[in-house]
Amino acid sequence: MLHTIFFVLMNGLVYGLLLFLLSSGLTLIFSMMGVLNFAQASFYMLGAYFGYQIMAWTNFWIALICAPVLVGLLGTLVERYVLSKVHARGHVAELLLTFGVSYLVIEMVKLAWGVNAVSYNQPPALNFPLFTVDGVSYPAYNIFMMVVSVLIFVLLFLLLKKTRIGIIIQAALSNRDMVGMLGHNIPRIFALVFGIGCALAGVAGVVGGNILVTEPGMALSIGPIIFVVVVVGGMGSFGGALAASLLIGFLQNYMTTLNVSLAGLVGITPGTQFPLYELLNQPLSQLAAIMPYFLMILILTIRPKGLMGRVEI
Amino acid sequence: MKFASLESTMGAVGRFGARLGRLAGGRNTALGVLGGALLGLSALAPAHAAATKTIRIAFIDPLSGPFGSVGIIDAKGFEFMIDKINKSGELGDYKLKLVLFDNKVNPAISQVDAEKAADEGIRYILQGNGSNVAFALANWVKKHNKLHPDAKMLYLNYAAIDPGLSNSDCGFYHFNFDANVNMKMAGLVSYIAKQKDIKKVFLINMDYSFGHSVANAAKIMLKAERPDIQIVGDMFTPIGQTKDYTPFIYKIKQSGAQAVVTGNWGADMSLLAKAAGQAGLQGVQFYTFYAGIPGTPQAIGDAGAGRVMQITPWVGSVKSAESEDATAFQKAYDDNWYYGSQLYLTGMLAKAIKEAGSADPTQVALHLEGMHYQTPVGDVYMRADNNAIVMPMYLSMLEKGTPPAGTPPAGTPTQKGTDLYWKMVKRIPAIKMMLPTSCQMVRPAGAVLANAYFNNTGK
Known part of the structure; x- marks a missing residue:
C-alpha cells in the first residue's frame, strides 16, 4: 500500500508538472492579454516539430533553446500583424482568428513533415533510469522535465511580480489607454506577451513532444486538456494552473491505480437490477481519463472563478 | 451476444475438419454449374x-x-x-x-x-x-x-x-x-500457447466495440488453448484520452504478467509502449494488432525494441x-x-x-x-x-539496429526515420485462420457457391 501511495504521488507529480508545462503559455496569454488563444496547442506542436528537426541537425540542447525562440518569434508575428487587428472587436473575433491559425499551423506541419508521427526521442544523455522504486523506474529525462516546469513557474512569477516590464504588462491589461498615454508602446507589449506565451508552448513542445507523441494529431489531442487545466485552476492564475495540473495528475494516477468501481468507492454492491448498474460497476480506472472534464464542469458550476482565479468566466 | 457466438464458434473447431471435407466434396459440381452460368x-x-x-x-x-x-x-x-x-x-x-x-x-x-x-x-x-x-x-x-x-x-x-x-x-x-479480430487473436494465441514461461496475461484495450471484441476473443481463446494461463488484468481506456500510461504499466508490473495483449492503435498504442520503456518494464512482451501502422514505430521509438510484437498479413521482406x-x-x-x-x-x-x-x-x-x-x-x-x-499471418518483433544478413528478414526495410525494423518471429499458416463462421448470406438468384474449397495444405 505504501508503495502504491508513493507511486501515485511520484507519478502524479511527473504528469502534473507536464500538464503545467503544457498550459503555462495559455495561462500567460489569457491572464495578461485576456485572449483565449485557441492556437496554443498548435504552437506546442510547432515546438515539438522544430525541436525534432533541430535535434536531428544538431543536438537536443540547441533545440531546447532555438525551437522556443522560433515559435516565440512566429507568435509575435501573428500578434503583431494579424491578431492585433481584431483586439478591438472583442473576444469572439480573437477566438475565431486563433481557431483559424490553429488549423493553418496543423496543415503547414503536415505539408512540411508528412502525416505520420516523426521519430522524436529523448536525448541519449538523459535517457537512463535515475532510480527505481517497486520495479518502476524514473528516467532522468522525466526529472529534467519537472525541473524545467518548476523553473518556468518561478521565472514567470518573478517576471510578472518583480520586474518593471511585468508591472507595465499587468497595468496594460487593466488600464490599457492610461498606460499608452504614459508613453508605453501597447501593441509592442502585447506582441511581446503573446510571443513569450507561444515560446512557452514551444518549450512544452520540445520537452513534452518526446514524452508524448509528435504527430499532426498532437495539437487536437492535447488542446482540450490544457483548457481544462486553465479553467479548473482559474483563468489567468499561474498558481491555479499549477494546482490544477497537480490535482489532475494525482487524481488520475490514483483512480487508475486503485482497483475499485464507483460503487465500491461508496461501499455498496448493487445488483444487476440496480439503476445505473453499468456505470456504478465501471472500474474507476476506466473513468480516469475523463475525470478532468468532469472536474471542469464541477468547477464551472460551483466555483466559476476556478481554484485560484480572480475573475469569473 | 458476440461473446456467445464466439464461444459456440470455438466449440465448433473440432467439427471443422469434417466440414472442410464436405465442402471439398461439393466442389466439382459447384464449379460445373458456375461455369455454365458464366x-x-x-x-x-x-x-x-x-x-x-x-x-x-x-x-x-x-x-x-x-x-x-x-x-x-x-x-x-x-x-x-x-x-x-x-x-x-x-x-x-x-x-x-x-x-x-x-x-x-x-x-x-x-x-x-x-x-x-x-x-x-x-x-x-x-x-x-x-x-x-x-x-x-x-x-x-x-x-x-x-x-x-x-x-x-x-x-x-x-x-x-x-x-x-x-x-x-x-x-x-x-x-x-x-x-478479423478472431483470426488475428487465433494467430497470437497459437504462439502464446507455446511459450511455456507465459503464465499470466494482462489485457488492455480501447473502450469501444473493437476493444471489447479483442478482450473477449483473447479470454476465450487463451482458455481453450492454455487453460493454465491466468488473465491478471482486463482494462479498458477511452479512445485517445489517456496521455499518461505509466499507472497502467505499474499495474501490469504489480500483476506479474509476462505478456500484454492489446488491440490499441494510434496514440493509445504508442503511449502504452513508450510508457513501458520509460518505466523500465522488463520481461513483459506486448502482443499487438497495430504497432506497425506507419508512424507508430516512429512514435514508440527505441522503447519498443525487443518488447513490442505485432501480427500482420505481411512483414518486412518475407519474400523478395x-x-x-x-x-x-x-x-x-x-x-x-x-x-x-x-x-x-x-x-x-x-x-x-x-x-x-x-x-x-x-x-x-x-x-x-x-x-x-x-x-x-x-x-x-x-x-x-x-x-x-x-x-497466412506473420508475427514479428520490433528490433533495433541493422537487420542481420542471411536470416528471414534479410534486406528488411527499416521504419522510415528510425533504425527500427520488424523481425519475423513466426509464420502462422492460413489453415489456422480458417475459423468457423455463422454467416448466412443471400446470394443472387441462380448463383451457386463458386469454389468453397480450401486447398492450402498448411504449409
Whole structure:
C-alpha cells in the first residue's frame, strides 16, 4: 500500500508538472492579454516539430533553446500583424482568428513533415533510469522535465511580480489607454506577451513532444486538456494552473491505480437490477481519463472563478 | 451476444475438419454449374465493357481530422497498386481509378458518400477505417442493392475487422480483405500457447466495440488453448484520452504478467509502449494488432525494441518479390508499406474483373468468391461462405539496429526515420485462420457457391 501511495504521488507529480508545462503559455496569454488563444496547442506542436528537426541537425540542447525562440518569434508575428487587428472587436473575433491559425499551423506541419508521427526521442544523455522504486523506474529525462516546469513557474512569477516590464504588462491589461498615454508602446507589449506565451508552448513542445507523441494529431489531442487545466485552476492564475495540473495528475494516477468501481468507492454492491448498474460497476480506472472534464464542469458550476482565479468566466 | 457466438464458434473447431471435407466434396459440381452460368452471362459482357472503360472505385475513408493521416496513407497505398495494375495492362481495355471521399470516420457521412458515389455511377466502394463505419456501409449496400437491382454496389472492406462483419452482418456484396479480430487473436494465441514461461496475461484495450471484441476473443481463446494461463488484468481506456500510461504499466508490473495483449492503435498504442520503456518494464512482451501502422514505430521509438510484437498479413521482406513492391512504394511515396491487404485486394479485384470479362459487380463478386490468389507470402483465399479472406499471418518483433544478413528478414526495410525494423518471429499458416463462421448470406438468384474449397495444405 505504501508503495502504491508513493507511486501515485511520484507519478502524479511527473504528469502534473507536464500538464503545467503544457498550459503555462495559455495561462500567460489569457491572464495578461485576456485572449483565449485557441492556437496554443498548435504552437506546442510547432515546438515539438522544430525541436525534432533541430535535434536531428544538431543536438537536443540547441533545440531546447532555438525551437522556443522560433515559435516565440512566429507568435509575435501573428500578434503583431494579424491578431492585433481584431483586439478591438472583442473576444469572439480573437477566438475565431486563433481557431483559424490553429488549423493553418496543423496543415503547414503536415505539408512540411508528412502525416505520420516523426521519430522524436529523448536525448541519449538523459535517457537512463535515475532510480527505481517497486520495479518502476524514473528516467532522468522525466526529472529534467519537472525541473524545467518548476523553473518556468518561478521565472514567470518573478517576471510578472518583480520586474518593471511585468508591472507595465499587468497595468496594460487593466488600464490599457492610461498606460499608452504614459508613453508605453501597447501593441509592442502585447506582441511581446503573446510571443513569450507561444515560446512557452514551444518549450512544452520540445520537452513534452518526446514524452508524448509528435504527430499532426498532437495539437487536437492535447488542446482540450490544457483548457481544462486553465479553467479548473482559474483563468489567468499561474498558481491555479499549477494546482490544477497537480490535482489532475494525482487524481488520475490514483483512480487508475486503485482497483475499485464507483460503487465500491461508496461501499455498496448493487445488483444487476440496480439503476445505473453499468456505470456504478465501471472500474474507476476506466473513468480516469475523463475525470478532468468532469472536474471542469464541477468547477464551472460551483466555483466559476476556478481554484485560484480572480475573475469569473 | 458476440461473446456467445464466439464461444459456440470455438466449440465448433473440432467439427471443422469434417466440414472442410464436405465442402471439398461439393466442389466439382459447384464449379460445373458456375461455369455454365458464366458461359450464359459472358454473351452480355461486351455490351457493358464498351460502355465503361474506366472502373471507378469510391475510396470512403478519413482524409482530414485526427484520423486523416491514416486514411491518406491508405489512399496512397491503393493509388500505388492501381497504378501498377493499369501500367501492366493486364485488364485490357479496363482501367481502375480511385475517387476519394472524406468520411471523417463518420458512419452517417459515409452513407451519404456512398449515395453520392452511386449517383455518379460508381459501383465499387473501398473502406477500411472503423468497424462502426463498416457496419453502416455493409447495411447501406444491402439496402441499396435491394432498391436498385440494376445498379448494384460492391463493397470491398480492406481493414475493418470486427468479427460481426464476416459473421452476423455478412453479405454477398461485401468482401473482407483483412483478417478479423478472431483470426488475428487465433494467430497470437497459437504462439502464446507455446511459450511455456507465459503464465499470466494482462489485457488492455480501447473502450469501444473493437476493444471489447479483442478482450473477449483473447479470454476465450487463451482458455481453450492454455487453460493454465491466468488473465491478471482486463482494462479498458477511452479512445485517445489517456496521455499518461505509466499507472497502467505499474499495474501490469504489480500483476506479474509476462505478456500484454492489446488491440490499441494510434496514440493509445504508442503511449502504452513508450510508457513501458520509460518505466523500465522488463520481461513483459506486448502482443499487438497495430504497432506497425506507419508512424507508430516512429512514435514508440527505441522503447519498443525487443518488447513490442505485432501480427500482420505481411512483414518486412518475407519474400523478395513483395519486398520489391515495398521498396518501390517507399521510393514513390517516401513511406513504409504496411497493408498486405491492399496488395491482395487490388490483385484479386483485377483477377476477378479479368476472369469475369466484365465490370459488373455481381459478376466480379461471383469470381471473387472462392478465389485463390498467389502472393509472394503465400496462397491467399477468399472464402465463399462468408466472403472473408484467409491468408497466412506473420508475427514479428520490433528490433533495433541493422537487420542481420542471411536470416528471414534479410534486406528488411527499416521504419522510415528510425533504425527500427520488424523481425519475423513466426509464420502462422492460413489453415489456422480458417475459423468457423455463422454467416448466412443471400446470394443472387441462380448463383451457386463458386469454389468453397480450401486447398492450402498448411504449409
